[in-house]
Amino acid sequence: MTVPQSATKKASLLRERIRKHEHQYYVLDDPSVTDAEFDALMNELKALEAKHPGLASADSPTQRVGGAPREGFDTVRHRRPMLSLDNSFSDDDLRDFDRRVHELTGREKADYVVEHKFDGLSLSLLYENGALVRGVTRGDGTSGEDVTANVRTIRSIPLRVDAAILKKLRIPHDFEVRGEVIMTRQGFVILNQQQEELGGKRFANPRNAAAGAVRVLDPEITASRRLDFYAYQLFSAGRSPLKRNSEALAGLAALQFKVCPAWKRLDSINKVIQFCAAQGARRGDLPYEIDGIVIKVDETALQEELGYTSKAPRWAIAYKYPAQQATTLVRDIFVSVGRTGVLTPAALFEPVQISGVTVVKSTLHNLDEVERLGVQIGDTVLVERAGEVIPHVLKVVKEGRDRRPFVMPKNCPECGSKIHKAEGEVAYRCVNAACPAKRKEALLHFAGRHAMNIDGLGEKIVDQLVEKGMVSDPADLYALNLESLAALDRMAEKSAQNLIDEIDASRKLGLARLIYALGMRFVGERTGQLLAEHFGDLDKIAAASAEKLTEVGEVGPKVAAAVEEFFSEPANRKLIEKLRRGGVKFTADRTEQKDARFAGKSFVFTGSLARHSREEAAEHVKSHGGKVVSSVSKTTSYVVFGADPGSKLDKAKTLGVTLLDEAAFDKLLRSP
Ligand code: AMP
Numbered sequence: 067m068t069v070p071q072s073a074t075k076k077a078s079l080l081r082e083r084i085r086k087h088e089h090q091y092y093v094l095d096d097p098s099v100t101d102a103e104f105d106a107l108m109n110e111l112k113a114l115e116a117k118h119p120g121l122a123s124a125d126s127p128t129q130r131v132g133g134a135p136r137e138g139f140d141t142v143r144h145r146r147p148m149l150s151l152d153n154s155f156s157d158d159d160l161r162d163f164d165r166r167v168h169e170l171t172g173r174e175k176a177d178y179v180v181e182h183k184f185d186g187l188s189l190s191l192l193y194e195n196g197a198l199v200r201g202v203t204r205g206d207g208t209s210g211e212d213v214t215a216n217v218r219t220i221r222s223i224p225l226r227v228d229a230a231i232l233k234k235l236r237i238p239h240d241f242e243v244r245g246e247v248i249m250t251r252q253g254f255v256i257l258n259q260q261q262e263e264l265g266g267k268r269f270a271n272p273r274n275a276a277a278g279a280v281r282v283l284d285p286e287i288t289a290s291r292r293l294d295f296y297a298y299q300l301f302s303a304g305r306s307p308l309k310r311n312s313e314a315l316a317g318l319a320a321l322q323f324k325v326c327p328a329w330k331r332l333d334s335i336n337k338v339i340q341f342c343a344a345q346g347a348r349r350g351d352l353p354y355e356i357d358g359i360v361i362k363v364d365e366t367a368l369q370e371e372l373g374y375t376s377k378a379p380r381w382a383i384a385y386k387y388p389a390q391q392a393t394t395l396v397r398d399i400f401v402s403v404g405r406t407g408v409l410t411p412a413a414l415f416e417p418v419q420i421s422g423v424t425v426v427k428s429t430l431h432n433l434d435e436v437e438r439l440g441v442q443i444g445d446t447v448l449v450e451r452a453g454e455v456i457p458h459v460l461k462v463v464k465e466g467r468d469r470r471p472f473v474m475p476k477n478c479p480e481c482g483s484k485i486h487k488a489e490g491e492v493a494y495r496c497v498n499a500a501c502p503a504k505r506k507e508a509l510l511h512f513a514g515r516h517a518m519n520i521d522g523l524g525e526k527i528v529d530q531l532v533e534k535g536m537v538s539d540p541a542d543l544y545a546l547n548l549e550s551l552a553a554l555d556r557m558a559e560k561s562a563q564n565l566i567d568e569i570d571a572s573r574k575l576g577l578a579r580l581i582y583a584l585g586m587r588f589v590g591e592r593t594g595q596l597l598a599e600h601f602g603d604l605d606k607i608a609a610a611s612a613e614k615l616t617e618v619g620e621v622g623p624k625v626a627a628a629v630e631e632f633f634s635e636p637a638n639r640k641l642i643e644k645l646r647r648g649g650v651k652f653t654a655d656r657t658e659q660k661d662a663r664f665a666g667k668s669f670v671f672t673g674s675l676a677r678h679s680r681e682e683a684a685e686h687v688k689s690h691g692g693k694v695v696s697s698v699s700k701t702t703s704y705v706v707f708g709a710d711p712g713s714k715l716d717k718a719k720t721l722g723v724t725l726l727d728e729a730a731f732d733k734l735l736r737s738p
């Protein structure tokens with residue numbers, strides 16, 4: 067397949083720019099373009115590669131996620147074993163290590179490189195000709211699993227490196243990088259939040275989460291997990307190509323790998339000891355968890371002289387921080403209701419000091435965890451505080467004499483509604499959409515752009531409405547009047563009127579949006595549409611059995627059960643009746659296809675139209691068989707522009723796409 071030279075050149079320019087931005091974003095954490103600009107570059111490259119299949123190349127940034135889920139991993143033998151590290155727990159241990167280094171080599175002076183001991187999963191990455199060809203887990207140290215497809219999705223791993231830099235640093239084009247895959251504390255918190263919302267399993271710590279994400283068979287899952295990779299070792303033909311470990315770290319950074327941001331070369335063991343103490347003190351402030359410091363002899367020649375034991379190198383040692391733990395009494399176990407309605411048990415402790423902080427309580431996450439720990443009220447437990455993250459219970463150390471088991475309440479402590487638990491899920495929930503614990507969140511969701519689209523009902527207004535007792539569920543919005551709204555803080559008469567108008571307009575938006583707005587679990591916009599199209603009426607959906615619900619294409623048993631559960635809750639039934647009285651439309655507009663006049667035609671809208679809402683205009687287009695798309699390309703048939711058009715209009719002009727103002731659009735709609 068021949069590819070025009072201009073396309074090849076364009077692709078290589080785009081790839082270079084994208085690589086640069088990926089490095090700035092994922093490695094340096096200092097992006098120089100917006101996400102939208104980045105996406106635009108990526109889309110441009112994808113389009114170009116789609117048009118010219120001959121451009122395909124495994125190291126293109128578009129190829130990070132590819133490949134279907136696998137059946138299993140192949141086992142690959144490491145070129146040289148991935149060893150473990152000897153541990154040290156005190157300054158004296160470090161001095162002993164230093165003494166051995168001097169004795170064994172007969173040298174007076176040895177420089178050390180110090181780095182964080184990342185608490186993740188170690189990986190070996192093989193590069194051939196400067197391009198990533200394979201990623202292998204440590205496994206048993208001799209051989210590991212080939213996880214290449216997953217590794218490719220990790221953005222801080224370069225898919226290829228700059229040949230000019232390799233040359234300058236005198237690093238051969240075929241090399242191996244070893245390092246650690248980790249998940250940052252923030253990434254970990256977000257992941258567990260997502261898991262909770264989906265009813266999936268919680269991960270105990272970032273290390274397990276990272277290891278799990280690398281060892282799943284579906285690279286899409288790895289890609290969704292925000293993993294990071296820190297490189298710490300460079301080999302070529304089984305040995306270090308550079309004279310010093312410090313050169314390797316600098317070289318890896320130059321090749322755009324992430325390396326430990328705190329690494330240092332130090333010329334005495336006393337400085338190493340100081341470094342370990344200083345890093346230990348600010349361990350909790352680091353964006354990722356570490357369990358110690360790794361100390362390595364800097365000079366390659368010295369390393370080779372020292373060699374290895376069967377388990378670990380003699381030229382390196384890990385300094386492990388003491389665990390931050392204490393034992394205390396569990397005075398009570400109580401539940402709180404989160405914003406998604408999940409009931410979370412937590413332990414209330416006899417206050418205890420752990421590394422300078424008074425700990426009074428800790429979450430127990432869910433009932434499964436309470437059972438796994440076997441913890442009861444009155445027990446003495448071991449509590450750990452890892453860095454600044456919330457403390458957690460590790461285990462029961464002594465059962466209390468008058469211990470009392472925790473029982474999940476049958477009713478919501480906030481609203482008294484019955485608590486539900488879905489089959490196969492760990493979470494217990496209050497599914498009352500009007501539960502005060504979820505009220506604000508539920509209102510914001512209801513008013514959202516893709517739900518009832520009540521522009522102007524933001525957080526500040528919702529807070530006031532709820533706190534003043536004016537609104538306790540979404541249906542109350544339809545009873546608001548101008549005077550009461552105008553009395554709110556920072557609400558001018560004009561904006562109050564606008565809000566009333568917005569609320570009024572939302573009445574007519576139709577079934578699909580209403581379903582989504584109600585915020586049933588697992589029911590997103592798409593499911594809302596499918597249900598609306600299939601049933602046409604909210605009352606029919608409310609009356610449908612789970613079995614009936616699964617007759618809708620794409621609606622599986624999990625979704626069906628959640629919908630049935632929602633409507634089985636009396637509080638939700640009441641909400642529906644209130645919405646009905648509020649004049650909210652419960653039926654779907656079936657977009658009938660009037661004719662196929664616009665078949666094969668695509669429309670892009672920009673700016674605001676005076677006589678149509680975007681939705682209406684889109685409905686018109688669809689009713690004649692046309693398609694509405696969001697971005698302009700050469701294949702766009704029409705760009706319809708209103709007041710204050712965006713950059714789409716300029717783009718349409720440069721591409722020579724037919725432009726329509728609102729009048730011309732109306733005319734086109736009317737013309738047979
Ligand atoms: P251990 O598993 O406790 O024997 O420690 C050895 C492991 O520490 C190695 O296999 C690496 O996965 C990990 N490690 C974390 N950070 C570093 C680092 N900066 N240098 C070398 N190894 C590290």
Ligand code: ZN
Binds near residue numbers: 479483496497
């Ligand atoms: Zn409740």
